[in-house]
Amino acid sequence: MFEYFSKHFDMLMEAFLEHLGIVFSTLLISITLAAIICWFLLKSERATNIVVNVFSEVYSIPSLALFALLIPLLGLGNKTAIPVLVLYNQYLLIRNFMTGMQNVDKSILEAGTGMGMSKWQLVTRVQLPLAMPSIIAGIRLAIISTTGIATIAATINAGGLGKILLSGLRTMNTYKIIWGTILCVIIALVADTILRLLEKKTKAYNTHLQTSWLLNKRCSFE
């Protein structure tokens, strides 16, 4: 098995990097898009519910069907794959972004507004930092989901690790299937771990666990 890996290293690496590329560009576009949509949703909780519901319906469409539907419009390859992946991500991202923003205590926002902070200042200095754990959780889920769904994009010639999996299936090549899967899992796992750490860090930073204070206190007694 490792022999297969070293023999086909170039091919596997190429697919791996292609896959990373798809996931990365999808993420970049979808986070930007979700951020813009969220900015407009901040005004209204009702509009937020509607938009989240619509994207949750989209999220439940099988990806193969959505890819197939968009081929006549956008053609084969990345041109179709990335918009579809971006569309899928919107549900996870917007839901988590908005939950984080809406969970910020209303009295905190009222204090900020009442003191004369503009909407932009309030969002960037207060709401975003407090919503950060939930935002990062959304991004983490989006990476995992994109990594998975992107393999299906190989059916429309978008490349990536799906290409390896697909040809492995066609030729009944077990090594190909195993290595394709392992590399997929690596992307998801690494991203998951890094973002979980970040999530934990922002959470601790936001709640300022009493323990750190107690520790300081104890030091000052000595």
Add this chain to the structure above:
Amino acid sequence: MTAVEFKHISKQFKNSAYPALNDVSVSIEEGEFVTILGSSGCGKTTMIKMINRLYESDSGDIFLFGRNIRDEDPVQLRRRIGYVIQQVGLFPHMTVAANIAIIPKILKWDKARIKDETDRMLRLVQLDPDEFRDRYPAQLSGGQQQRIGLARALISSPRIMLLDEPFGAIDAINREMLQNELKAIHESSKRTYLFVTHDIREALKLGTKVIIMNEGRILQYATPNEIVENPADDFVRNLLSTAELKGGA
């Protein structure tokens, strides 16, 4: 000069049986310390929030230092008004010092001035700057949080301060101390204070004038002495008698 003037202000919230404010007209002179007294739900907070346009009135006009607040940009208007909200509302992810300095930072005061003023404000509300500056709100008692809320509003020495039950969570002894402190700050600054409370003795002690409210209306606006000696109606008389029952002051 007139600091705040309400002209026939009414406000009814949706899904509410009676108006939160019902044709309120009042004129408050600059330099007064006006306490606003009334039972829960009578419209005290609503009245305060009209002035910094957190709420907009259904009808009527409010003039602040002679200018109709409707003609002003709400953000600029609010920066000229000190505001302490009932629920304190400190920013949990910022230190005490950062909380106090939030508006000075937005207004781009220089660093040294921000530091000096922040420390001065902490001492003003009787908290040792070295001990409290770098703490987070979660590391403060309820009363300490309220004092930071007060310091945050005072730092830009606004011409008018709106204080919505700023001493609600403070014990009797510290409350007494802070009341005296606030009274002294007011007297030395000659700013206009609007101070909401539902503690009648606090209202009579602090106010140079007292507004007594019930069900969205102002029943009496007079000096503490006049109110005690000449209650406007039975409601005010009852209110005074409950205070005597409790305190024996």
